[in-house]
Amino acid sequence: MSFVVLLLAIVVEKFSGLRQRLQRDGGWLRELHKLETSPRLGNKPWWVLFILIALPAAVLGLLLVVLHPVAYGLLALPIHLLVVIYSLGRGDLLGGLGPFRDAWRRGDLQAAAHVAERDLSINADSGEQLLERVQGHLLWQAYQSFFAVIFWYFLLGPVVILSYRLLALAQEHSQNPALVERAGQLRHAFDWLPVRLLAASFALVGNFAAVSRVMLHELLSWDISAAQLINKAGCAAAEIPAPQAGPEGVSSLDTLWALLLRAAVLWYACFAVWALLL
Numbered sequence: 001m002s003f004v005v006l007l008l009a010i011v012v013e014k015f016s017g018l019r020q021r022l023q024r025d026g027g028w029l030r031e032l033h034k035l036e037t038s039p040r041l042g043n044k045p046w047w048v049l050f051i052l053i054a055l056p057a058a059v060l061g062l063l064l065v066v067l068h069p070v071a072y073g074l075l076a077l078p079i080h081l082l083v084v085i086y087s088l089g090r091g092d093l094l095g096g097l098g099p100f101r102d103a104w105r106r107g108d109l110q111a112a113a114h115v116a117e118r119d120l121s122i123n124a125d126s127g128e129q130l131l132e133r134v135q136g137h138l139l140w141q142a143y144q145s146f147f148a149v150i151f152w153y154f155l156l157g158p159v160v161i162l163s164y165r166l167l168a169l170a171q172e173h174s175q176n177p178a179l180v181e182r183a184g185q186l187r188h189a190f191d192w193l194p195v196r197l198l199a200a201s202f203a204l205v206g207n208f209a210a211v212s213r214v215m216l217h218e219l220l221s222w223d224i225s226a227a228q229l230i231n232k233a234g235c236a237a238a239e240i241p242a243p244q245a246g247p248e249g250v251s252s253l254d255t256l257w258a259l260l261l262r263a264a265v266l267w268y269a270c271f272a273v274w275a276l277l278l
Helices: 004-015 018-022 026-036 045-067 076-087 091-108 107-121 127-156 158-172 175-205 208-218 226-239 245-278
Strands: none
Touching: 004 045, 004 076, 004 127, 004 245, 018 076, 018 158, 026 045, 026 107, 026 158, 026 245, 045 076, 045 158, 045 175, 076 127, 076 158, 091 107, 091 127, 107 127, 127 158, 127 175, 127 226, 127 245, 158 175, 175 226, 175 245, 226 245
């Protein structure tokens, strides 16, 4: 069923607006801010994470246990699909890059810096650094929005991916430094394996030798962040040249996106083979 759900998720994402209607985090974020400023729980970040992440995940798990024996598990399928769609990343990745691409294509570095700060929350000291950070943004957002979600769903199911997305929301939106730190630690553990598998996928669909050189020293490292690793591996696999203003710089983003699409096809092919063998 997992592979069918992942195929349906792509169809729903491409041909409907369900994702925008489903991904409404306002209520959960209000509870986050209420608990992290609570006199009783404000200094207990682990308890806040338990209440906001472990409890919803437990409720989902109990619901699936109840529904799974009914009608050969068909009643559980829409629940799986809704959780997968909800757990995907927020926003339109390519749409968010549109204004930056237009400004960079014109060679207007000032406008590019403005829209990068406004739309992507990216700041840089130079045009070259700005493009490099946007490239890293593209790779990281594609990973955490899609690849991490489908990996953990196929491996461990909807409860884990719901936990992953709620953990990401807590890290991104919390105003409590201690809670952000704890959420970051847990998320780092979640990301350690899938980000390395994606980097290995880049080697198979891109420049194998270049990615191998990057991965050689970082393969088992716990200290490097997922964002840093995926940025290094992606740029190496796609053979991204030095940053340039104009159409050449925009083409580097297109090259990275094509690399991500090839990696996604490879992952789905592997999922299909695995599903057939089981």
